[in-house]
Amino acid sequence: MTLTKFHGIIPAFYACYDDQGNISESRTHALCDYLFEKGVQGVYVGGSSGECIYQSLDERKAVLSYVASNLKGKMTLIAHVGAPSTRDSIELAKHAATLGYDALSAIPPIYFKLPDSAVYKYWSEIMEATPLSFIIYNIPQTTGYTLTPSLFEKLLANKKVIGVKNSSMPTMDIERFKRVGGKDVVVFNGPDEQYVAGRIMGADAGIGGTYAVMPELFLQANEFVKAGKFEEAGQIQSDINDIIIALCSLKGAMYAGIKEILKLRGVNIGSVRAPLEAVAAEDAGPIADIMKLIDQAIERYCG
Numbered sequence: 001m002t003l004t005k006f007h008g009i010i011p012a013f014y015a016c017y018d019d020q021g022n023i024s025e026s027r028t029h030a031l032c033d034y035l036f037e038k039g040v041q042g043v044y045v046g047g048s049s050g051e052c053i054y055q056s057l058d059e060r061k062a063v064l065s066y067v068a069s070n071l072k073g074k075m076t077l078i079a080h081v082g083a084p085s086t087r088d089s090i091e092l093a094k095h096a097a098t099l100g101y102d103a104l105s106a107i108p109p110i111y112f113k114l115p116d117s118a119v120y121k122y123w124s125e126i127m128e129a130t131p132l133s134f135i136i137y138n139i140p141q142t143t144g145y146t147l148t149p150s151l152f153e154k155l156l157a158n159k160k161v162i163g164v165k166n167s168s169m170p171t172m173d174i175e176r177f178k179r180v181g182g183k184d185v186v187v188f189n190g191p192d193e194q195y196v197a198g199r200i201m202g203a204d205a206g207i208g209g210t211y212a213v214m215p216e217l218f219l220q221a222n223e224f225v226k227a228g229k230f231e232e233a234g235q236i237q238s239d240i241n242d243i244i245i246a247l248c249s250l251k252g253a254m255y256a257g258i259k260e261i262l263k264l265r266g267v268n269i270g271s272v273r274a275p276l277e278a279v280a281a282e283d284a285g286p287i288a289d290i291m292k293l294i295d296q297a298i299e300r301y302c303g
């Protein structure tokens with residue numbers, strides 16, 4: 001299969017709620033329309049940024065359905081199906097397969113610290129459940145589990161494995177996974193703060209939680225890297241990092257701040273689900289400042 005459809009800028013899709021905090025179909029469509037209009041290459045649905053961990057199985061299935069009904073055939077669709085039990089992950093995987101997703105992905109098992117053998121079995125059983133391609137997800141800072149290059153190599157024996165979304169902080173991990181996978185595997189950069197560094201270390205593409213709030217900037221960073229314009233790529237990354245640091249410095253959760261910025265950009269997808277904290281009154285000024293930073297950077301690099 002051609003892997004180029006997994007290259008480019010792939011925003012992690014946010015949870016879209018109504019004013020009562022329920023999943024909103026119309027607001028999910030609004031986010032789909034906005035991302036399509038921005039020209040991103042795909043979406044990663046139902047991951048950390050999708051607040052999957054706070055949603056029921058039925059809610060997660062509904063989100064997968066709403067996104068597919070809007071974006072299928074318009075861009076690459078990746079369904080994150082990681083869940084506390086293998087049984088739930090398989091149910092989500094089968095649902096995504098019926099909707100025509102291009103690939104599945106899953107974090108390793110969470111809560112209990114399980115050995116590599118159990119993690120291998122978990123990912124393998126999800127893969128067995130559908131014909132879809134699979135993207136391993138390494139995110140040790142939230143799951144407590146660190147994928148090793150040797151387990152990745154073992155997983156690659158299964159031809160359904162087409163890549164790894166690496167959200168660990170060392171860019172060397174990207175280099176190691178690329179070394180093991182080679183050209184027939186897609187390595188996705190996970191930490192948005194080092195998108196450019198990740199690409200230089202071997203990442204073919206990026207999946208990120210802050211892309212959708214400033215897609216223009218990540219699309220431009222991708223263009224700079226592709227053109228070998230590393231000085232410009234470094235500059236845009238530095239401006240992106242000012243924005244991410246400001247988002248992470250709010251009283252409310254980063255995703256709550258992101259959703260307020262999206263409202264300023266004309267897309268209302270509600271707020272976040274508890275225990276994530278909504279923005280506080282004192283966040284209003286900093287959020288307006290972040291919006292200015294985004295506008296200025298878009299003007300500077302994409303004008």
Ligand SMILES: CC(=O)N[C@@H]([C@@H](O)[C@H](O)[C@H](O)CO)[C@@H](O)CC(=O)C(=O)O
Nearest residue numbers: 012047048049167190191192193208209
């Ligand atoms: C821990 C975490 O959420 N990492 C994000 C990053 O994109 C992150 O939001 C960004 O680097 C800002 O810190 C992604 O790697 C994961 C992600 O967006 C997802 O699964 O939805």
